[in-house]
Amino acid sequence: MTAPLEAVLVGAGNRGADVYGAWALAHPDQMVITAVAEPVEGRRRAFAARHGIPPERQFTTWEDLFARPQLARAAIIATQDQMHTGPALAALKAGYDVLLEKPMAHRLDECIRLVQAAERTGRVLQVCHVLRYTDFFRRVYEIVRSGRLGQVITVSHRENVSALHMAHSYVRGNWRRADEASPMILAKCCHDLDLLYWILGQRCVRLSSVGGLTHFRPENAPPGAPDRCLEGCPVAESCPFYAPALYDRAEPVFAALARARKPVYRLIGRLGLRDPQAVERLAGVVPALQGIFEFRRSVRAIIAEDPDDPESVHRALLNGPYGRCVYHCDNDVVDHQIVAMEFEGGVSASLTMHGHSHEEGRTLRVDGSRATLLGKLSASEAWLEIHEHRGVAVERIEMAGEIEAGRHGGGDDRLMTAFVAALQGGEQAPLTSARASLESHLMAFAAEQARVEGQVIEMDAFRAEAEKLGER
Numbered sequence: 001m002t003a004p005l006e007a008v009l010v011g012a013g014n015r016g017a018d019v020y021g022a023w024a025l026a027h028p029d030q031m032v033i034t035a036v037a038e039p040v041e042g043r044r045r046a047f048a049a050r051h052g053i054p055p056e057r058q059f060t061t062w063e064d065l066f067a068r069p070q071l072a073r074a075a076i077i078a079t080q081d082q083m084h085t086g087p088a089l090a091a092l093k094a095g096y097d098v099l100l101e102k103p104m105a106h107r108l109d110e111c112i113r114l115v116q117a118a119e120r121t122g123r124v125l126q127v128c129h130v131l132r133y134t135d136f137f138r139r140v141y142e143i144v145r146s147g148r149l150g151q152v153i154t155v156s157h158r159e160n161v162s163a164l165h166m167a168h169s170y171v172r173g174n175w176r177r178a179d180e181a182s183p184m185i186l187a188k189c190c191h192d193l194d195l196l197y198w199i200l201g202q203r204c205v206r207l208s209s210v211g212g213l214t215h216f217r218p219e220n221a222p223p224g225a226p227d228r229c230l231e232g233c234p235v236a237e238s239c240p241f242y243a244p245a246l247y248d249r250a251e252p253v254f255a256a257l258a259r260a261r262k263p264v265y266r267l268i269g270r271l272g273l274r275d276p277q278a279v280e281r282l283a284g285v286v287p288a289l290q291g292i293f294e295f296r297r298s299v300r301a302i303i304a305e306d307p308d309d310p311e312s313v314h315r316a317l318l319n320g321p322y323g324r325c326v327y328h329c330d331n332d333v334v335d336h337q338i339v340a341m342e343f344e345g346g347v348s349a350s351l352t353m354h355g356h357s358h359e360e361g362r363t364l365r366v367d368g369s370r371a372t373l374l375g376k377l378s379a380s381e382a383w384l385e386i387h388e389h390r391g392v393a394v395e396r397i398e399m400a401g402e403i404e405a406g407r408h409g410g411g412d413d414r415l416m417t418a419f420v421a422a423l424q425g426g427e428q429a430p431l432t433s434a435r436a437s438l439e440s441h442l443m444a445f446a447a448e449q450a451r452v453e454g455q456v457i458e459m460d461a462f463r464a465e466a467e468k469l470g471e472r
């Protein structure tokens with residue numbers, strides 16, 4: 001039996017600790033994390049304790065970690081968007097194979113430098129495009145590539161960001177400003193652009209884009225709304241973005257359950273909307289309900305020092321960024337954007353990204369010369385339908401398992417399995433290379449330029465200019 005893959009972790013935050021770290025703990029035969037770099041002491045200590053990492057392998061920053069001789073075969077880089085390039089370049093230089101969170105980097109020149117460094121060193125640089133690893137998008141890929149739809153003519157793909165996810169991440173939170181994080185079309189949709197490129201097997205020839213920040217602006221604030229939700233907001237009971245409803249009462253989770261198809265989910269959802277504490281008490285004896293509160297805890301861990309202490313959460317809402325009125329933040333990223341693309345084979349595709357959806361999820365439609373493929377992947381539903389043009393045949397593929405298969409429809413887990421298998425010489429190779437991942441990032445940067453400057457971007461020229469950025 002092969003020994004588990006040894007890896008170091010840079011950034012023990014939400015993704016690093018709760019997704020990749022948790023996966024390693026659940027699969028000790030496949031991966032062992034042997035060192036960690038994390039500046040927040042509590043997180044570093046907690047992570048080290050969970051993974052049995054000795055003090056001499058705990059580092060405050062990635063610089064300290066990579067200054068040491070190579071400590072493991074692989075490095076997982078899960079720092080924030082603007083802090084990917086430094087550690088990833090250092091890891092490649094030190095001889096690590098790298099699993100890098102998306103987006104590769106928040107600037108185009110840095111993305112190019114990363115790809116060039118991976119190609120120069122011959123090391124693996126796997127970008128976490130987790131959706132390629134979901135059953136849902138694998139099925140879409142297989143159906144399109146099988147030719148069953150005939151010649152593909154158009155693709156219409158939507159990334160429907162829920163209004164509350166929008167408020168949390170892109171209005172109040174870490175991705176609210178393009179200069180501090182990255183343009184939303186890169187942060188949110190490098191996955192979707194990667195899927196289009198992968199499923200069609202063709203590169204984008206030209207694109208244009210429109211969109212902007214329409215709603216989350218001061219002029220749309222309800223009359224009398226203060227700067228913070230807890231400062232006596234007159235619309236506390238009706239505003240969809242009222243912070244305590246999200247962080248205290250987990251209303252979005254209960255609302256999603258109340259809309260689910262399974263009657264038992266609907267019942268719990270309705271009860272939770274009326275009396276969340278009753279469901280919390282019930283979760284003490286019904287383990288299946290604990291997921292609701294794990295989700296609330298993971299969101300609270302982002303906003304408060306101690307996610308288990310209601311006082312700490314209350315203080316965060318009184319003083320921290322997540323208690324701000326959504327109309328009085330310092331956000332500048334868009335709340336909607338549409339990208340129109342032409343691909344090499346003449347396929348026209350559109351990507352609609354917006355942050356005003358009743359639920360989180362992606363929908364798609366692929367029209368071919370022989371059939372149409374419709375699909376939806378959300379927290380409540382996962383299905384595909386193939387409608388043949390000749391006759392009346394409709395094939396419906398239900399994938400309810402996707403919803404229960406963990407984060408990103410099971411993509412997080414399968415990405416890790418593929419990464420380990422690829423490094424261990426197993427059969428399941430990573431499905432993408434750094435160069436292939438770059439393509440979606442090029443499209444995102446081009447889309448942002450097209451939106452801001454009102455241009456149509458020719459992708460060949462854009463690619464050629466971009467490649468030169470790495471050489472500077």
Ligand SMILES: NC(=O)c1ccc[n+]([C@@H]2O[C@H](COP(=O)([O-])OP(=O)(O)OC[C@H]3O[C@@H](n4cnc5c(N)ncnc54)[C@H](O)[C@@H]3O)[C@@H](O)[C@H]2O)c1
Binds near residue numbers: 014016040
């Ligand atoms: N693949 C996906 O689908 C997906 C989903 C969500 C987020 N992400 C990406 O994952 C990345 C991490 O997001 P997150 O929500 O986990 O962020 P986070 O802020 O929770 O975690 C980042 C961690 O990096 C640490 N850090 C800061 N400076 C450091 C340094 N010098 N050395 C080592 N660690 C340092 C921070 O203290 C923090 O704990 C982001 O780039 C984000 O866009 C990807």
